[in-house]
Amino acid sequence: MRHSIYKIGAVTLGLTIGLGLTSCNEPKKSTATEATEEVAIDKKPTDYLAIDLANFDTTVRPQDDFFMFVNGNWLKNNPIPASETRWTSFSEILERNREILKRVAENAANNTSASPTSAEGHVAAFYKSGMNKEKREEMGLKPMEIYLEAINKAATLEEFLKVSADQKSVAGGLFSMYVTADEKNSSTNALYLNQGGTSLPKSYYEVADLKEKLNAFEKHVANMFVLMGENEETAAKKAQHVVAIETALAKVSRTPAERRDTEKNYNKMTFAELQKLSPNVDWKAHLSDVGVQNIESVENVILGTPEFFTGLSKILKSNSLDALKDYQKYQLASSFSNFLNSAFEKEAFDFYNKTMRGQNEMQERWKLVLNVIDRSVGHSLGQLYVKEAFSPKAKERAEIMIKDVRAGFEDHIKSLEWMGEDTKKQALTKLSAITTKIGYPDTWKTYEGLELSEDNYAQNFMNASSWWLKDNLAKVGQPVDKEEWHMTPSTVNAYYNPTSNEIVFPAGILQPPFFSEYADDAVNYGGIGAVIGHEISHGFDDQGSQYDAEGNMNNWWTDTDKEQFKERTTSLINQYSEYTVLEDINVKGDATLGENIADLGGMAVAYDALQKAWARDGKPENESGFTPEQRFFISWAQIWRVNFTDDELRNRIETDYHSPGMFRANGPLSNFDPFFTAFDVKEGDKMRREKQIVIW
Structure with a gap:
């Protein structure tokens, strides 16, 4: 963020x-x-009350x-x-x-003459595909299988990081990255790296009073692995891996209050300095794999939380390859959950919306x-x-x-x-x-x-x-x-x-x-x-x-x-x-x-x-x-x-x-x-x- x-x-x-x-x-x-009712914009609504006593x-x-x-x-x-x-x-x-x-979405979907590359065409394609529940149920886990297969094939940490980079757009991964204006040279865009990789706020991994929510998260992760085809015993072990890695990431992350220190959040460094800070990732190769073009011409990167990347390097080395692969699989499934069948969608809703936020019913599909x-x-x-x-x-x-x-x-x-x-x-x-x-x-x-x-x-x-x-x-x-x-x-x-x-x-x-x-x-x-x-x-x-x-x-x-x-x-x-x-x-x-x-x-x-x-x-x-x-x-x-x-x-x-x-x-x-x-x-x-x- x-x-x-x-x-x-x-x-x-x-x-x-x-x-x-x-x-x-x-x-x-x-x-x-x-x-609720629509408010007309071309005439004063008859029931309009600026202040309702x-x-x-x-x-x-x-x-x-x-x-x-x-x-x-x-x-x-x-x-x-x-x-x-x-x-x-x-x-x-x-x-x-x-x-x-x-x-406007329904009108676009009903307009058979709209070009697929037009605004109407974009909206129509997304709306029709999203509303087609039967097709989603039919496809089940298939949209994600190619990504799961790539994770399974990774035999070394280097191969795992390559897979993680390839899946950055759909799974997020262990840290956040984005390009935005250089805060000390605002006319030019710069590459930022920041903390990330957790599913819950930092305090939920650390505060004893919130332990119940963390336990519910672990159960949710296990349920997701069951949906991906694992038996309950194996799923429970994989969920433990995910929670352990996320807890470690949370430990080296800053609190929301700490992240308000703008100067402390700005840490420009060369790739050599980043490599020394976080040695267990080949950062130029990794960011190139993510999609940064002409990485050799990029002189600097700006880190929001340097200590996070030191910790991340240690986490990558101290966890088994199997644990890291389990972590990536869950991140992938979590990102895909609302685009797969109803079982995945409901499991994600039950934890993130019902358990974490008190929402009792899923929203209507069109919304x-x-x-x-x-x-x-x-x-x-x-x-x-x-x-x-x-x-x-x-x-x-x-x-x-x-x-x-x-x-x-x-x-x-x-x-x-x-x-x-x-x-x-x-x-x-x-x-x-x-x-x-x-x-x-x-x-x-x-x-x-x-x-x-x-x-x-x-x-x-x-x-x-x-x-x-x-x-x-x-x-x-x-x-x-x-x-x-x-x-x-x-x-x-x-x-x-x-x-x-x-x-x-x-x-x-x-x-x-x-x-x-x-x-x-x-x-x-x-x-x-x-x-x-x-x-x-x-x-x-x-x-x-x-x-x-x-x-x-x-x-x-x-x-x-x-x-x-x-x-x-x-x-x-x-x-x-x-x-x-x-x-x-x-x-x-x-x-x-x-x-x-x-x-x-x-x-x-x-x-x-x-x-x-x-x-x-x-x-x-x-x-x-x-x-x-x-x-x-x-x-x-x-x-x-x-x-x-x-x-x-x-x-x-x-x-x-x-x-x-x-x-x-x-x-x-x-x-x-x-x-x-x-x-x-x-x-x-x-x-x-x-x-x-x-x-x-």
């Missing part, structure tokens, strides 16, 4: 946790839900728990569907988007297939989506809001009491250089050379995975394409990319309750306006602040100002670390720091941007018994409404760089004077911290 892209933290089709951009070729797990719990004082005051009845009336592990405002948007995506299409040929699907779902008026209004929020952030920088003039000048330079992308790319990927068929879902997965890996690795040493998008248009999310110094808002998130062309400014600025502010604030959080206006990791701070910044961020860490979930688990304030900074700054800047909009366009009257200022804060709180299963919440505390929604709503407000004024929050009230934290 790379830390170069920071997201709002939402439900998406291809990614379910907003943690950073995964290498394009890596398999991603996703969730789906049952569809029925969602409020008026038995809760807003001064005590604003999240529950705004969302209490919504939480009661919106239980988590059996096919979900959480239900959120993002989920509601996603459901409407899915209905549109289903319609699962749409997830795969989105992450495989998302630009093809996106072209069909935006034709139906993205209003030009929405884009125009979003552009105005971005200008207002940017201006608000500029005012905040200029008025900071804790920052010196020299650092302010650099911050303002960076702010003015931030570029914006809205809706969808100007140039679509065409997936040239990708072959897809209408009757082989697994082969389509393999071909798409190989295409993405080849596409990514071809960028080594090449200029960075600043126009490239790292999310698909239908994604219900947004991101900031520090190496390009850009903020990006796909069409998928420009929907109610975050945004509507029919809502008044108070509601829109409290929703998508705060999201805009959130993404801009990522450029100035604990990680983003280490990059300059050109996107290079470069210190533009004076020592005094850096110390002042650290003092305030430490206070924010302490604030969020006090929040408790499930009675015995605390939010990890250090791991979630960047998102908490962005929430705090984004909300505050959006509020000031709203004042600019009112000064320009006029301030509206009270509505539904609330002042315009109150509606802003209500809108902010309602975008974070969420119900979790206990297992999902526990899992997110261990893995997610975002705090749970209730704290994302209340945490920033408890530091904000205009909120206190709007809702008469007095000293001593629970929603008012004794000492407010102001960063941006």
